[in-house]
Amino acid sequence: MKNENLKALIDIGSNTVRLVIYAPPYRFPNVFLNKRFYCDLGRGLDKDKIIPENKIKKLLSSLNIFKDLLNDYKVKSFEILGTAAMREAKNSKIILKETKKIFRKKIKILKPLEEAIMSGYSAISTMNLPNGLSMDLGGGSLDLAKIKYDKIQSVKSLNIGTLRYYSPKNELNIPNIKKDMNDKLNSSNFFTKNNKNIYLIGGAFRHICKKYLSVSNNPIEVIHSFTIKKTERSKFIKFLNYEFKFIMEKEYSTLSKREQTIPVAILVLQKILRDNINTNIVFSAYGLREGYNYSKLSNKNKKLDPFVESTKFFSDLDSRNTISSEIFHTLKSLIPKKIKVEDRIIQGICNLSDANWRILSPYRSIQSFLRIARFSWIGINTVERLFVSYTLFNRYNPGKKYRNQIKEYLIVMDKREKVYAELIGNLLKTVYSITSGSKKLIEKKFIYFDQKSISYKLNDNIEDLLQEKELQTLKLNNLLKEALKY
Numbered sequence: 001m002k003n004e005n006l007k008a009l010i011d012i013g014s015n016t017v018r019l020v021i022y023a024p025p026y027r028f029p030n031v032f033l034n035k036r037f038y039c040d041l042g043r044g045l046d047k048d049k050i051i052p053e054n055k056i057k058k059l060l061s062s063l064n065i066f067k068d069l070l071n072d073y074k075v076k077s078f079e080i081l082g083t084a085a086m087r088e089a090k091n092s093k094i095i096l097k098e099t100k101k102i103f104r105k106k107i108k109i110l111k112p113l114e115e116a117i118m119s120g121y122s123a124i125s126t127m128n129l130p131n132g133l134s135m136d137l138g139g140g141s142l143d144l145a146k147i148k149y150d151k152i153q154s155v156k157s158l159n160i161g162t163l164r165y166y167s168p169k170n171e172l173n174i175p176n177i178k179k180d181m182n183d184k185l186n187s188s189n190f191f192t193k194n195n196k197n198i199y200l201i202g203g204a205f206r207h208i209c210k211k212y213l214s215v216s217n218n219p220i221e222v223i224h225s226f227t228i229k230k231t232e233r234s235k236f237i238k239f240l241n242y243e244f245k246f247i248m249e250k251e252y253s254t255l256s257k258r259e260q261t262i263p264v265a266i267l268v269l270q271k272i273l274r275d276n277i278n279t280n281i282v283f284s285a286y287g288l289r290e291g292y293n294y295s296k297l298s299n300k301n302k303k304l305d306p307f308v309e310s311t312k313f314f315s316d317l318d319s320r321n322t323i324s325s326e327i328f329h330t331l332k333s334l335i336p337k338k339i340k341v342e343d344r345i346i347q348g349i350c351n352l353s354d355a356n357w358r359i360l361s362p363y364r365s366i367q368s369f370l371r372i373a374r375f376s377w378i379g380i381n382t383v384e385r386l387f388v389s390y391t392l393f394n395r396y397n398p399g400k401k402y403r404n405q406i407k408e409y410l411i412v413m414d415k416r417e418k419v420y421a422e423l424i425g426n427l428l429k430t431v432y433s434i435t436s437g438s439k440k441l442i443e444k445k446f447i448y449f450d451q452k453s454i455s456y457k458l459n460d461n462i463e464d465l466l467q468e469k470e471l472q473t474l475k476l477n478n479l480l481k482e483a484l485k486y
Contacts, residue, residue, distance in 0.1 A: 004023075004024075006073060006074070006075045006077070007021070007022050008021040008022065009079055009080075009081060009289045009293070010078065010080040010081065012086055013041070013042075013085070013140075014045065015038065015040060015042060015162060015163055016139075016203065017036065017039050017059055017066075018034070018037075019033070019034075019035045019036075019070075021034075021069075021070075021073060021075055025312075027297065027304045027306060028126075028306045028310040028379075029126065031376075032073070033073065035065075035066070037058070037059075038257040039058050040055055040163060040257075041059065041085035041140075042084055042138070042140035043139070043166050044163070044166050044168060045084070045085060045088055045089070045140050045161065045163070045164045046159070046164050047167075050090055051085065051089045056091075056098075060098050060099075063099060063103070078105075079108060080106070081288070082108065082109040083141065084112075084139070084141040084159075084161065085139065085140050086109050087111070092109075112141065113157060115141065116136070117152055117295075120134050120152040121291030121295050122284065122286050122287050122288060122289075123145070124147055124149075124291075125291060125293075125294035125306065125378075126285075126306060126379065127284070128307070128344075128380065130147050130148075130149070131148050131149065131197060132146075132195045133145070133146055133199070134198075134199040134284075135198060135200055135201065136201035136287060136288060137161070137162060137202040137204055137205060138161055138202055139162050139163040139261065140159070141161055142157070142160040143156075144157070144158070144188065144191075147199075156190050159184070160180075162260075162262075162263075163261065163264075164264075165264060172248075174248075174267075177264065177267060181267060181268065191276075195279050196279065197280045197282050198272060198276060198282065199284055200281065200282065200283050201286070202265075203258065204258070204264070205265060206285060207261075207265075208240075210223055211243065212239050213226065216235070220385070222285075223284075223285045224283070224285035225282060225382060226282070226283045226382060227281065228282075236273075236281075240269055244262075244267075244270075247263055248263060269281075305379060306378045307348050307377055307378065307379035308347050308351070308379075311348040311349075314352060314375070315351040315354070317355075318356070318358070319355050319357075320354055320437060321439075323442060324347075324350040327353060327431060327442065328346060330442055330445075331346055331350065331427055331428070332346065333448070334448070334456065335423075336480075338484060339483055345384060349391050349428070350428075352372060353432070356368040356371065356392070364396045365393050365395075365399075365402055366393070366398065368389075369389045369390065369393040370389075372385075372389040373386060373409065386413055387417055387420070389409075390406070391424045393406065394421060394424075394428075394429070397429075416483075419483045419486070420486075426479060430476065434446050445459065446459050454480070454484070456473055457473070
């Protein structure tokens with residue numbers, strides 16, 4: 001990735017200070033560099049509203065490192081954001097003054113509702129048609145946004161933070177925290193039982209999700225869009241109870257900086273799970289920074305599908321051709337209407353269909369699967385991620401050995417999804433076998449779906465271009481027959 005037209009955000013949060021450099025295109029979080037330091041500016045914020053001198057010193061040291069990184073990567077366009085700790089601290093003027101000296105630029109201190117809006121935009125920009133409540137838990141505040149698709153309906157910011165409740169002796173009064181938290185959440189009028197989904201944003205929530213994915217032997221440990229559904233609640237609650245007890249029993253001095261934020265985050269989660277029995281809990285790998293970037297986009301760019309855009313970027317880096325649009329239209333003509341797969345998923349698959357040609361052919365199927373499954377896509381959930389991966393796995397010639405290797409990943413997909421992926425993957429295989437990616441050959445409509453016989457047929461004038469044509473069309477028609485059962 002070339003370091004051209006890079007943009008950056010410096011986020012002075014209540015727990016961490018972070019520099020994130022983004023590369024174009026900007027419709028999805030194309031992260032070039034992500035660097036953070038724990039400065040704990042919001043620790044004990046409820047007590048005296050003063051940020052200790054040693055923490056200010058650490059912050060300024062971190063900012064000087066960020067300045068060097070911006071210079072090294074020749075980043076000229078950047079902004080500096082401040083959140084709860086910067087808003088509330090009585091001595092934040094010192095930081096404002098010193099930061100301006102370092103960067104010759106002012107910190108933009110977000111108002112509470114601005115912060116909540118940016119967190120809501122984070123969910124809107126990285127999830128597919130989000131519907132529910134976004135909750136961004138930081139060191140100093142909990143920001144709520146009711147969202148529906150691409151609209152924010154209302155926002156609220158509460159003084160609930162992972163570091164806010166610590167005493168000067170680094171102690172947590174759990175009964176008092178629970179009471180304060182419950183009072184604030186219950187009176188917010190946001191925490192209702194009719195939230196279809198709750199989107200969890202923030203480093204503490206990400207840490208909890210990462211740990212849960214690890215201990216629960218999830219086949220793919222990807223945080224973004226990982227969802228706790230009703231069937232998994234009891235297992236997740238047991239995990240939270242264990243983690244809370246484990247951390248609270250440890251000596252404070254042995255806790256990592258991130259672990260120090262977990263008790264309050266777990267208390268928030270326990271409240272969510274108690275009060276929202278039928279709500280899906282969805283984790284996000286992104287946050288306020290991505291929401292802020294999204295807010296700066298044109299309306300036209302905001303409407304672009306983030307998954308499709310990220311696959312276009314991936315394709316531009318690695319594909320040999322630019323025929324994904326033609327392949328998409330070919331596939332659409334071959335997939336019966338009864339087989340329901342979203343156009344945006346098919347478009348993404350087509351964009352990625354030639355992106356793994358550099359991999360040696362014996363390994364192409366398995367490496368395509370793993371590469372796509374582990375990439376930082378947005379706008380798709382775990383099942384969709386694996387559907388795309390499995391489709392491209394079948395686009396090549398996977399042997400029995402590799403099919404056995406991916407079995408553990410496919411347990412989250414049902415039989416229908418697997419058959420659909422196998423059919424579309426083999427259709428792609430046929431397209432490339434005949435055309436080798438030639439736009440002119442694709443336009444000849446060499447294969448078609450015959451409505452009368454409900455089967456695939458090859459045009460006579462192109463049959464010789466497909467090796468083992470009888471076997472391939474037989475396989476396609478067997479898969480089609482299986483797919484149409486659902």
